[in-house]
Amino acid sequence: MTTQTILPVNAEGLRQLSEQRQEPTWLTENRLKALELAATLELPKLEKMRIERWDIQNYGSSKESGSIASLAEAPASIQELVKDQESGSLIIQRNSGVVYTKLSSELAAQGVIFTDLQTAIKEHGDLVKAHLHTAVTADEHSVSALHAALWNGGVFLYVPKNVEVSSPLQAVLLTDNEEATFAPHVLIIADTNSSVTYVDNYVSEGSKAVTHNGAVEIFAKSGAKVRYATIHQMGTNVTDLSYRRAIVDNDASMEWIVGEMNNGDTMSDTHSVLKGNGSTSDSKIIAVGSGSQKLNYTTRANHFGKSSESQMITRAVMREEAQAIINGITKIEHGATKSDGQQTEKVLMLSPKARGDANPILLIDEDDVKAGHAASVGQVNQEQIYYLMSRGISREVAESLIIYGFLAPVVSQIPLESLQKQLQAVIEGKLGQ
Amino acid sequence: MATHFKIEGLKAEIEGKEILKGINLEMKGGEIHAIMGPNGTGKSTLASALMGHPKYEVTDGSVTLNGEDVLDMAVDERARAGLFLAMQYPSEITGVTNSDFLRSAINARREEGQEISLIRFIRQLEAKMKELDMNPEFAHRYLNEGFSGGEKKRNEILQMMMIEPSIVVLDEIDSGLDIDALKIVASGVNAMRSDDRGFLIITHYQRLLNYVKPDFVHVMMQGRIVKSGGPELAERLEAEGYDWVKEELGIEDETVGQEA
Numbered sequence: 001m002t003t004q005t006i007l008p009v010n011a012e013g014l015r016q017l018s019e020q021r022q023e024p025t026w027l028t029e030n031r032l033k034a035l036e037l038a039a040t041l042e043l044p045k046l047e048k049m050r051i052e053r054w055d056i057q058n059y060g061s062s063k064e065s066g067s068i069a070s071l072a073e074a075p076a077s078i079q080e081l082v083k084d085q086e087s088g089s090l091i092i093q094r095n096s097g098v099v100y101t102k103l104s105s106e107l108a109a110q111g112v113i114f115t116d117l118q119t120a121i122k123e124h125g126d127l128v129k130a131h132l133h134t135a136v137t138a139d140e141h142s143v144s145a146l147h148a149a150l151w152n153g154g155v156f157l158y159v160p161k162n163v164e165v166s167s168p169l170q171a172v173l174l175t176d177n178e179e180a181t182f183a184p185h186v187l188i189i190a191d192t193n194s195s196v197t198y199v200d201n202y203v204s205e206g207s208k209a210v211t212h213n214g215a216v217e218i219f220a221k222s223g224a225k226v227r228y229a230t231i232h233q234m235g236t237n238v239t240d241l242s243y244r245r246a247i248v249d250n251d252a253s254m255e256w257i258v259g260e261m262n263n264g265d266t267m268s269d270t271h272s273v274l275k276g277n278g279s280t281s282d283s284k285i286i287a288v289g290s291g292s293q294k295l296n297y298t299t300r301a302n303h304f305g306k307s308s309e310s311q312m313i314t315r316a317v318m319r320e321e322a323q324a325i326i327n328g329i330t331k332i333e334h335g336a337t338k339s340d341g342q343q344t345e346k347v348l349m350l351s352p353k354a355r356g357d358a359n360p361i362l363l364i365d366e367d368d369v370k371a372g373h374a375a376s377v378g379q380v381n382q383e384q385i386y387y388l389m390s391r392g393i394s395r396e397v398a399e400s401l402i403i404y405g406f407l408a409p410v411v412s413q414i415p416l417e418s419l420q421k422q423l424q425a426v427i428e429g430k431l432g433q
Numbered sequence: 434m435a436t437h438f439k440i441e442g443l444k445a446e447i448e449g450k451e452i453l454k455g456i457n458l459e460m461k462g463g464e465i466h467a468i469m470g471p472n473g474t475g476k477s478t479l480a481s482a483l484m485g486h487p488k489y490e491v492t493d494g495s496v497t498l499n500g501e502d503v504l505d506m507a508v509d510e511r512a513r514a515g516l517f518l519a520m521q522y523p524s525e526i527t528g529v530t531n532s533d534f535l536r537s538a539i540n541a542r543r544e545e546g547q548e549i550s551l552i553r554f555i556r557q558l559e560a561k562m563k564e565l566d567m568n569p570e571f572a573h574r575y576l577n578e579g580f581s582g583g584e585k586k587r588n589e590i591l592q593m594m595m596i597e598p599s600i601v602v603l604d605e606i607d608s609g610l611d612i613d614a615l616k617i618v619a620s621g622v623n624a625m626r627s628d629d630r631g632f633l634i635i636t637h638y639q640r641l642l643n644y645v646k647p648d649f650v651h652v653m654m655q656g657r658i659v660k661s662g663g664p665e666l667a668e669r670l671e672a673e674g675y676d677w678v679k680e681e682l683g684i685e686d687e688t689v690g691q692e693a
């Protein structure tokens with residue numbers, strides 16, 4: 001049976017919007033085609049969860065937000081995240097559009113492009129056109145189709161050949177008006193032998209229902225190194241649907257660091273397509289669920305290239321009545337000889353009503369490979385609590401030591417100290433301490 | 434106040450099975466008591482019941498420390514009141530470094546805002562680790578994770594030295610230690626001897642008692658203290674085993690649940 005997708009906008013409205021934004025015809029056509037697809041395609045099938053029951057129709061309509069001239073004018077809700085970034089490279093999206101863009105002069109001189117995606121389409125049309133929606137395509141399901149039809153604001157990052165960017169570029173994506181469509185698209189292209197780190201935060205303010213339908217597409221060309229770190233810390237009112245995908249060429253490497261710290265229902269899919277020989281991918285997902293959140297996290301590594309390697313680690317803590325389905329899918333295609341795919345999912349449950357389900361899946365179509373998985377789901381070990389308490393530590397502190405301890409092996413591997421600290425603070429917040 | 438620890442008629446059971454059948458023991462600051470006894474006679478159970486392990490249910494008797502009811506306290510309260518148990522099998526806790534753990538334990542005894550400064554803590558920790566001949570890297574290792582048997586024991590003693598409790602229970606602190614480590618651990622214990630600190634040392638061997646001279650030696654069988662004496666009792670047990678005690682008391686099977 002088909003579940004009819006209610007379209008938040010009709011074709012005429014979408015065409016007008018695209019024209020207002022002076023988008024090129026190819027993009028307008030793309031959007032309209034995607035809208036048609038959205039009407040016919042099904043919702044994505046989530047492992048052991050029915051997304052049909054989620055509150056995912058709250059797209060609102062496109063609303064412009066006034067741009068800000070300096071960071072002092074940034075909304076209070078994101079001040080903490082952007083302070084000290086005056087001279088750094090930073091993009092702020094608020095609701096349907098980007099309101100602040102800054103690229104450090106040093107990076108500009110190296111030929112790095114860092115701008116909102118709307119602008120990139122005007123100034124670097126061919127580059128965008130060649131990549132946009134080619135990793136996460138519009139025809140996958142109604143969510144990806146709607147995203148392709150509606151995306152707004154967005155981030156475009158291009159790093160030229162052989163350019164190594166040492167300091168991280170940052171974006172903050174904020175929804176604070178429930179009537180505004182919030183569908184940012186992040187597009188990162190790291191050209192041959194370049195390297196870059198990009199960090200973003202998804203933040204919300206307000207209490208009325210919002211659907212975030214976001215996509216991240218990353219292209220790591222031959223020999224490039226891309227590190228993408230993201231922390232989603234949106235409120236209970238936001239349902240987060242996020243598709244992240246990287247196409248990794250020969251000898252290129254992709255590193256994902258994902259902090260799933262939302263307070264609302266979340267579906268995320270973080271996927272490396274190891275297309276090139278010798279390509280590698282490493283993903284670290286750290287999640288804390290609370291309240292009555294429904295969470296569905298998937299990490300994927302799809303090996304096509306020979307001698308490609310993937311490593312996927314998820315650590316999740318579930319408290320109160322949070323329910324999480326955690327999937328790890330390592331797929332090694334025929335011909336991807338000497339590949340190696342490893343994955344681990346661990347869930348720690350803090351309350352008898354919390355649910356965690358780890359599903360490691362290996363799909364192997366090639367003999368000459370290595371692959372492995374490990375998964376565990378468990379409660380806090382009472383023997384450990386006793387041991388800590390026997391040294392005078394209160395139960396509360398003992399539990400938090402164990403929880404941080406559970407996440408620490410992954411958090412401590414995060415290569416950016418500032419990000420580690422930020423994540424630590426968000427985790428503390430989520431654990432109610 | 435002079436330390437005074439008193440166990441009276443203590444009975445405890447685990448999963449409905451009575452293990453401790455009425456333990457009486459009185460300890461004062463400055464005293465060292467040793468408990469010996471064959472396997473399975475309730476020694477570790479006594480230690481766990483004193484500390485408040487959730488699996489053990491105390492069904493009768495009382496335990497007081499300086500007049501305060503210990504059994505009424507939660508595990509962490511007992512520890513803060515001055516009780517310390519070096520466990521026979523310490524837990525391993527991934528992700529929590531030894532030093533973070535110890536700092537939490539010390540700060541748990543301090544008022545908010547009066548936490549130990551990092552510098553002072555590190556100095557203290559380094560000094561004690563040196564006394565115990567521990568590699569400084571153990572401060573940054575995860576708590577007991579992958580520690581060898583002997584390293585775990587040494588780490589228990591390190592905790593004791595950092596926390597400075599008033600009643601110390603050592604459950605087989607000597608098992609798994611090589612000869613040099615035994616001497617180091619013993620000198621750690623001796624360094625901690627003081628008039629306001631009492632020790633209860635559970636051991637199978639005279640070896641440790643050669644280094645840490647006990648004032649009293651107790652023998653446990655069938656969940657009771659069946660015989661008490663001075664240091665000479667431990668020496669005789671080492672030389673002759675337990676048969677003579679059993680004979681003297683008419684005990685056939687010394688393990689718990691095998692009543693005479």
Ligand SMILES: Nc1ncnc2c1ncn2[C@@H]1O[C@H](COP(=O)(O)OP(=O)(O)OP(=O)(O)O)[C@@H](O)[C@H]1O
Nearest residue numbers: 447448450452471472473474475476477478479689
């Ligand atoms: N969880 C349990 N369930 C049932 N019986 C238990 C449990 N824990 C301990 N016991 C029993 O209680 C008795 C006393 O055990 P305890 O560990 O106190 O002995 P012990 O004197 O410390 O021995 P050892 O010298 O071997 O360390 C043993 O018979 C043991 O099997």
Ligand SMILES: [Mg+2]
Nearest residue numbers: 476477478521
């Ligand atoms: Mg024992």
